[in-house]
Amino acid sequence: DTEVTQTPKHLVMGMTNKKSLKCEQHMGHRAMYWYKQKAKKPPELMFVYSYEKLSINESVPSRFSPECPNSSLLNLHLHALQPEDSALYLCASSQFYKAGEAMSSYEQYFGPGTRLTVT
Amino acid sequence: QQPVQSPQAVILREGEDAVINCSSSKALYSVHWYRQKHGEAPIFLMILLKGGEQKGHDKISASFNEKKQQSSLYLTASQLSYSGTYFCGTDGRMDSSYKLIFGSGTRLLVRP
Numbered sequence: 072d073t074e075v076t077q078t079p080k081h082l083v084m085g086m087t088n089k090k091s092l093k094c095e096q097h098m099g100h101r102a103m104y105w106y107k108q109k110a111k112k113p114p115e116l117m118f119v120y121s122y123e124k125l126s127i128n129e130s131v132p133s134r135f136s137p138e139c140p141n142s143s144l145l146n147l148h149l150h151a152l153q154p155e156d157s158a159l160y161l162c163a164s165s166q167f168y169k170a171g172e173a174m175s176s177y178e179q180y181f182g183p184g185t186r187l188t189v190t
Numbered sequence: 191q192q193p194v195q196s197p198q199a200v201i202l203r204e205g206e207d208a209v210i211n212c213s214s215s216k217a218l219y220s221v222h223w224y225r226q227k228h229g230e231a232p233i234f235l236m237i238l239l240k241g242g243e244q245k246g247h248d249k250i251s252a253s254f255n256e257k258k259q260q261s262s263l264y265l266t267a268s269q270l271s272y273s274g275t276y277f278c279g280t281d282g283r284m285d286s287s288y289k290l291i292f293g294s295g296t297r298l299l300v301r302p
Contacts, residue, residue: 075231111295112294112295113192113277113292113293113294113295114232114277114292115292116289116290116291119289127289129289161231161232175239176219176220176222176237176239176281177237178222178234178237179222179224179232179234179279179290180234181224181231181232181233182231183230183231184231
């Protein structure tokens with residue numbers, strides 16, 4: 072199974088709402104990522120989790136709160152978003168090297184994304 | 191810094207060849223290539239690692255010049271299915287963290 076699933080596919084929320092995006096993979100990958108993608112732009116990295124620990128936060132506003140409950144799941148909690156946060160949110164996963172192993176670079180598998188609209 | 195891709199867009203007839211370039215201002219550990227069709231997720235194409243190792247599973251080929259911090263993706267005998275936006279992703283590996291920075295993309299349209 073080389074699939075990354077994301078729910079919901081579409082989400083419309085008001086600026087005072089609280090919602091969550093979910094991502095799941097069963098490939099045994101120990102790195103998971105959240106990206107934000109605006110129309111006709113490349114994916115922009117938001118967060119990286121490696122071995123269920125947050126390893127990279129690309130200075131994302133605190134209204135976005137990631138969570139990695141276990142090695143297969145990744146959530147993105149949303150609160151008090153702004154209209155400019157409307158975008159496609161992509162989740163991805165990849166293998167990750169273990170401590171003591173030689174570093175390498177692994178392909179990322181992307182989910183279909185959640186299309187978020189903030190009104 | 192975001193890698194620079196060229197060209198920004200290209201239109202081909204089926205069967206024609208194309209080259210997409212990716213250039214970074216930083217030393218690179220690896221370069222990834224992905225293709226994204228409209229409304230879909232990016233799909234992995236190739237990884238080129240520092241030291242020359244190349245990973246990929248498609249008929250599309252690529253090169254990586256570490257000294258020049260550049261990579262090129264070669265699409266030969268293009269098929270209609272090659273249409274989409276191609277992104278390179280660069281892994282600078284400045285520390286132990288691992289992240290990709292994607293280029294601005296190259297939009298490819300293959301016509302019958």
